Amino acid sequence: MVARLVRQKPVCTLGLATGGTPLKLYGELIRMHQEEGLDFSRVTTFNLDEYVGLPPSHEQSYRYFMQKNLFDHINVDVRNTNVPDGRALDFEKSGERYEQLIADAGGIELQVLGIGTDGHIAFNEPGSSLGSRTRLKTLAPETVRDNARFFGSEKAVPKLAITMGVGTILESRRCLLLAFGENKADAIAATVEGPVTAQVTASALQLHREVVIVLDEAAASKLARREYYEEVENAHRMLETGKLPWIEEA
Numbered sequence: 001m002v003a004r005l006v007r008q009k010p011v012c013t014l015g016l017a018t019g020g021t022p023l024k025l026y027g028e029l030i031r032m033h034q035e036e037g038l039d040f041s042r043v044t045t046f047n048l049d050e051y052v053g054l055p056p057s058h059e060q061s062y063r064y065f066m067q068k069n070l071f072d073h074i075n076v077d078v079r080n081t082n083v084p085d086g087r088a089l090d091f092e093k094s095g096e097r098y099e100q101l102i103a104d105a106g107g108i109e110l111q112v113l114g115i116g117t118d119g120h121i122a123f124n125e126p127g128s129s130l131g132s133r134t135r136l137k138t139l140a141p142e143t144v145r146d147n148a149r150f151f152g153s154e155k156a157v158p159k160l161a162i163t164m165g166v167g168t169i170l171e172s173r174r175c176l177l178l179a180f181g182e183n184k185a186d187a188i189a190a191t192v193e194g195p196v197t198a199q200v201t202a203s204a205l206q207l208h209r210e211v212v213i214v215l216d217e218a219a220a221s222k223l224a225r226r227e228y229y230e231e232v233e234n235a236h237r238m239l240e241t242g243k244l245p246w247i248e249e250a
């Protein structure tokens, strides 16, 4: 989906995420760049979020993550890559500036998303306004616990982040939500089949006009309507091949 967009629309704006989840996707984009010449030279990127207080050189900062896992290996112009400034002095202004940069770039064409175990997207923790914009956010205790593995201890995890808002994400033209592993199963079930609620900010995606969700079996395991989703996949496959069995049989 990402590669198709970059091929079809070389001048485009991507929204990117961090965390373990999108690593395979980034690895594949790097491979496609190196082996197939996938061209990122005119692509602009906006990342979802950044920890407060970490300089770009800090190994756990999201800027560092993006350089190491994607930007340093493709031909994107680093000046066209944007990550919220975790060391801004005035977070309100900095958030507004980030929103303006996104607007100036014509909005985000495709937003890549992971999901927290509490159902958050970016760092929009439970209780975040579904209309929120880029701003400062306090991390929930479960997020601090989840991320302690990267920092060595819970104490070392930054407790604040600057993050795109749910409202910002809802304005992207398309979203690609990725979730893998059993620990995401509850959050995915709540996101897809639960009510739209600020307690599970990913559930706001139910209001978005175009979201594709890619799951492994484990992350999908608590969905009640799995059989139907499999039918949807089959139907898409049928459309691709142009073969509709019920017409052939008629």
Ligand SMILES: N[C@@H]1[C@@H](O)[C@H](O)[C@@H](COP(=O)(O)O)O[C@@H]1O
Binding pocket: 017, 018, 019, 020, 021, 022, 048, 049, 113, 114, 115, 116, 117, 121, 122, 123, 143
């Ligand atoms: N702010 C990020 C989210 O954008 C990400 O989706 C989540 C899940 O991370 P992982 O993919 O490592 O499970 O972690 C952090 O909270």
